[in-house]
Amino acid sequence: MTDGAVGDDRMTRRTLLASATVGGLTGCALGRPRVAAVSGGGRLPTRIDRIQTFPVRYPTIGYFKFFEGPPGSPSGRPAVLVKITADDGTFGWGESVPIPRWSYETLESAASTIEKYLAPALIGVDPFDLTAVHRIMDLNIAPGFSKGAPITKSGIDMALHDLCGRATGLSLAQRWGRPQGGSISLSWTLNPRKLDEIGPLVEAGRKRGYTNFNVKVAPDPRFDVAMCRRVRKLVPDGFLWADANGGYDPATAMAVAPKLADVGVDVLEQPVRPNRISAYRALRRQGALPILMDEGVVSPADLITFLRQDMLDGVAMKPARCGGLEPARRQVEILEDAGLLFLGSGLTDPDVSLAATLALYGSYKLARPAALNGPQFLAESVLKTRLTAKDGKLAVPTGPGLGIEVDERKLADLVRRSRGAGSPK
Numbered sequence: 001m002t003d004g005a006v007g008d009d010r011m012t013r014r015t016l017l018a019s020a021t022v023g024g025l026t027g028c029a030l031g032r033p034r035v036a037a038v039s040g041g042g043r044l045p046t047r048i049d050r051i052q053t054f055p056v057r058y059p060t061i062g063y064f065k066f067f068e069g070p071p072g073s074p075s076g077r078p079a080v081l082v083k084i085t086a087d088d089g090t091f092g093w094g095e096s097v098p099i100p101r102w103s104y105e106t107l108e109s110a111a112s113t114i115e116k117y118l119a120p121a122l123i124g125v126d127p128f129d130l131t132a133v134h135r136i137m138d139l140n141i142a143p144g145f146s147k148g149a150p151i152t153k154s155g156i157d158m159a160l161h162d163l164c165g166r167a168t169g170l171s172l173a174q175r176w177g178r179p180q181g182g183s184i185s186l187s188w189t190l191n192p193r194k195l196d197e198i199g200p201l202v203e204a205g206r207k208r209g210y211t212n213f214n215v216k217v218a219p220d221p222r223f224d225v226a227m228c229r230r231v232r233k234l235v236p237d238g239f240l241w242a243d244a245n246g247g248y249d250p251a252t253a254m255a256v257a258p259k260l261a262d263v264g265v266d267v268l269e270q271p272v273r274p275n276r277i278s279a280y281r282a283l284r285r286q287g288a289l290p291i292l293m294d295e296g297v298v299s300p301a302d303l304i305t306f307l308r309q310d311m312l313d314g315v316a317m318k319p320a321r322c323g324g325l326e327p328a329r330r331q332v333e334i335l336e337d338a339g340l341l342f343l344g345s346g347l348t349d350p351d352v353s354l355a356a357t358l359a360l361y362g363s364y365k366l367a368r369p370a371a372l373n374g375p376q377f378l379a380e381s382v383l384k385t386r387l388t389a390k391d392g393k394l395a396v397p398t399g400p401g402l403g404i405e406v407d408e409r410k411l412a413d414l415v416r417r418s419r420g421a422g423s424p425k
């Protein structure tokens with residue numbers, strides 16, 4: 001357990017941004033509310049006082065290729081819990097959820113980036129000024145092709161959404177001026193290594209009430225077509241979503257897309273690496289399947305650029321990939337305005353990141369089953385009340401902020417056990 005707090009007294013930039021009227025109260029859509037008496041008439045916090053990081057590895061269930069590592073590497077799903085405390089003692093929780101087999105961010109890089117670079121720069125900043133927070137984060141960890149270290153930054157963004165919600169007594173949906181949303185239907189992830197594993201894996205999902213399925217495809221197109229044919233036979237009516245995670249080369253993707261369509265796949269996500277721009281354009285022109293992007297769509301500017309290049313029919317959203325809720329929300333609105341597909345996925349999100357993701361998908365009325373497989377693959381929670389799927393659905397938390405309570409004793413215990421599994425410090 002580490003403490004990224006820095007005793008910096010630099011002046012806070014206090015920016016009053018546009019307000020949104022919600023249920024008779026004046027809540028803030030993006031910045032500090034104009035009316036302080038939102039919750040009980042108290043003052044609102046004005047500055048970030050302390051940022052703490054808690055690196056953990058959640059124990060996992062079953063096989064998922066993204067949690068594999070080199071021989072002897074630590075097991076478990078890495079995450080850095082982030083607690084931000086304001087000057088009046090109000091706090092909020094966020095969670096950075098790196099997966100090194102999915103992108104370049106790691107447990108160690110997320111923890112050290114927050115502790116050494118982001119936290120010192122954010123002490124004293126107005127917690128309601130998310131525009132300034134993102135600008136300061138992007139100044140101190142600069143972009144590569146797009147935003148740098150987005151998964152790490154997402155933990156800060158989520159913690160501030162939670163903090164500001166708690167301070168105002170408003171849920172995220174209320175602060176955004178959006179409907180709360182009810183339950184989110186989930187998709188069960190299939191990652192078989194052999195064809196005869198498919199039946200039991202589908203049955204395991206069905207037993208828990210799931211009727212829709214994601215399949216991890218690539219790099220072997222023959223296996224993938226056979227797998228999807230078999231899944232479609234077992235699940236004639238469910239939404240069948242194939243995700244290649246950029247694992248095909250362009251020629252293979254062009255050859256396999258019509259075959260996947262023939263066996264009943266509904267959408268093909270991230271068939272090739274995101275920098276293969278001409279391949280995405282060709283796949284879209286081919287029109288065999290709706291082409292979704294995931295990896296590579298980091299900032300709203302990326303999405304607009306890819307959209308103008310006719311590279312995609314939609315995006316498999318995930319706030320953790322985008323630098324947090326604020327950039328993710330802007331991307332969902334761009335997709336809506338452009339008439340493109342908004343699908344919801346995640347990074348096998350545990351606890352806090354899962355709650356933030358649910359809030360976004362609930363309030364933006366996600367229409368299709370979400371590939372949120374944290375409840376499927378993760379064995380533990382650090383919440384007082386775990387978010388549990390029932391009949392293949394997850395309820396959107398309704399309380400202030402992210403609507404969840406972290407149990408700090410459970411968290412301390414997981415931090416201690418994670419050290420033994422190879423977490424930093």
Ligand SMILES: [Mg+2]
Pocket residue numbers: 243245269270294295316345
């Ligand atoms: Mg994906």
